[in-house]
Amino acid sequence: MKANLTASQKAAQGIRLSFDDAMELYRLNDLLSLAEWARVAKERKTGKKVYYNVNRHINLTNICTANCPLCAFSCKAGDPQGFILSKEEIRTMLIATAKKTPGLTEVHMVSALHPDEPFSYYVDIVKTVKDVLPNVHLKAFTPVEIVHFAQIADLSIEQVLIILKEAGLDSLPGGGAEILDDAVRKIICPNKATTAQWIETIKTAHHLGILTNATMMYGHIETIEQRISHLFTLRDIQDETNGFQAYVSFPFHPANTELSHLKRVSSWEDLKMIALSRLILDNIDHIKAFWMMLTQPIAQLALAFGVDDLDGTVEEEKIIHAAGATTKAGITKLEIIKMVEETGYVPIERDTFYHLVKQI
Numbered sequence: 412m413k414a415n416l417t418a419s420q421k422a423a424q425g426i427r428l429s430f431d432d433a434m435e436l437y438r439l440n441d442l443l444s445l446a447e448w449a450r451v452a453k454e455r456k457t458g459k460k461v462y463y464n465v466n467r468h469i470n471l472t473n474i475c476t477a478n479c480p481l482c483a484f485s486c487k488a489g490d491p492q493g494f495i496l497s498k499e500e501i502r503t504m505l506i507a508t509a510k511k512t513p514g515l516t517e518v519h520m521v522s523a524l525h526p527d528e529p530f531s532y533y534v535d536i537v538k539t540v541k542d543v544l545p546n547v548h549l550k551a552f553t554p555v556e557i558v559h560f561a562q563i564a565d566l567s568i569e570q571v572l573i574i575l576k577e578a579g580l581d582s583l584p585g586g587g588a589e590i591l592d593d594a595v596r597k598i599i600c601p602n603k604a605t606t607a608q609w610i611e612t613i614k615t616a617h618h619l620g621i622l623t624n625a626t627m628m629y630g631h632i633e634t635i636e637q638r639i640s641h642l643f644t645l646r647d648i649q650d651e652t653n654g655f656q657a658y659v660s661f662p663f664h665p666a667n668t669e670l671s672h673l674k675r676v677s678s679w680e681d682l683k684m685i686a687l688s689r690l691i692l693d694n695i696d697h698i699k700a701f702w703m704m705l706t707q708p709i710a711q712l713a714l715a716f717g718v719d720d721l722d723g724t725v726e727e728e729k730i731i732h733a734a735g736a737t738t739k740a741g742i743t744k745l746e747i748i749k750m751v752e753e754t755g756y757v758p759i760e761r762d763t764f765y766h767l768v769k770q771i
Contacts (some may be wrong), residue, residue, distance in 0.1 A: 422436060432689060436638065440683070453719050458756075464516055464760065464762065469518060472493075473494060474494070476524045477555075481628070483667035491498070498535055521552065541579030548585050551575075551583070552583060554587055558608045566610050574764050582614055586625035588668075591637065617648075627645075629661070646695075649692070653694075656697060656763075657696075657699050658688055658699075659722075660685060662681050681709060689718075690717070696719075697720045742749055
């Protein structure tokens, strides 16, 4: 009977894991078995396909009220390194991107919690993006930002999402989750959305037909139990709403943060968490390896640990690099295709909703 199966047997057979099962697999530390079970789980979902897209990341501002100890990107108002992009700058940037990036299908836009800009600024930015690139998908604003907008505009989370959707917002990236445990959040990000607010925003978005990603940032002050609990929270949300398109795990980069005394977790830990996430999140089809966080070699290796998505070309990224990431700011389609083909998988160019764009 299933009740008598070990955690390893459940993982091997694709049977839903309990929290205790997941902890047992973590402690087992059998990386190659985890890889095998996760790879089989991935191939049950998406076969030999590995997805990527042609996208462009934009960070609107680094001026932020949150002052999170885990962040190396943000700064206070008045800091000479601070910036905020205008509608005109966004327009110019997007026109240039469209010219040099044929096949662009997605703009991925996240920001900081600016102390002075009104909600109307963000609505106008969304309208500007859709005016310049009406056929390009706009994935923008983490749940943390949505909560901030609700607070500065004195609106509900639902009202904010409806206004943004009507302006042209297509989906949410799902960042800012970090670890969904308020004991952790009070230390690493005490001035931004609580666990309950993050979950409310995600569920509200899903109920409005706005799909999102799911994320976790691990490798700072959290316990392993808190990591696993986070993954089960995501699984529970997906059971209820079916609104997560993909899951992305972010290893914490401590350089240039107030937590710089911590050591970046190992590649072994990265791959173990990726494999475990594939096994735990049995109701989320796509698991991403964000090459910019992991490095290209580890992201490629992650394809043997249950990953079926390498995100995209990106073009420009500032938040992770501020924390010491040494990866390139963007890569080409040909680089991604080569990464995938070397593993024996089939590269599939997708749009944000995982519709086929082109198969090489």
